[in-house]
Amino acid sequence: MSFELPQLPYSHDALEPHIDTKTMQIHHGKHHAGYTAKLNAAVDGTDLAGKSIEEILGSLDMSNGALRNNGGGYYNHCLFWEVMGPDGGGQPGGDLGAAIDSAYGNFEGFKEAFAKAAATQFGSGWAWLCVHPGGKVEVCQTANQDNPLMPGITCGGTPILGIDVWEHAYYLNYQNRRPDYVEAFFSVINWSEVARRYEAGK
Known part of the structure; x- marks a missing residue:
């Protein structure tokens, strides 16, 4: 197997009440596990075996739906779990905070x-x-499991923070109230991890 489903860096209930336990169990154990298995099926036995997910996505043939959807789903969720945490929230400081202020005026603008x-x-x-x-930062959006590492995605750059707005990410708790889920997400952002990714990517 080329890729493995990563363990969550916290318990399934650690993000309560902002993200509920049942959603975390299904999202990680079913959805992310499914992307992982299908990614391996698409990669194993090809010349992509042994390459990193970043290498695969960076040179992706966007007409290859199996790699585009499952490679994106694998990478996106790996990032998603890491940029959240039970002690999250607040605002970033340091160079990341300064970059956000430069791009968006202040944290509220971002x-x-x-x-x-x-x-x-x-x-x-x-x-x-x-x-x-x-070091410049940019907010953007992508459809389905696309991400900024893929060829032709207009926002470009290296993703350092991402929020999943597929319905499976929030519907059990928030139903059709996506803005409420997005607001709750700010209470679980692990800014230390986002800052680490910022430093590595700038």
Whole structure:
């Protein structure tokens, strides 16, 4: 097997009440596990075996639905679990905080832009905060399991924060109230991990 389902860095109930236990169990144990298995099926026995997920996505043939959907789903969820945590919330400081202030005026400006990207993504998809070489940050959105590492995705950059706005990510607890889920997400963001990714990607 080329790729393995990562263990959650916290318990299934650790993000309560913002993200409920049942959603976490299904989302990680069923959805992410499914993307992992299907990614391996698409990669094993090909010249992609042994390559990192970043290498695979960066040189992806976007007409290859199995790799596009399952490779994206694998990578996106790996990031998603890491940028959340039970001690999350608040605001970033340091260089990341300065970059956000530079791009969006202040944290509230960023929060508004990120929440709008998440709330207005039509159908299933993701909203991202990405870093470009040099340290500039950008909020963008992608459909389905696409992400900014893939060829032709216009927002570009390296994703350092992402929110899953597929219905399976929130519907048990929030039903059709996606904006409420997005607001709750800000209470579980692990800004230390996002800052680490910012430093690595700039």
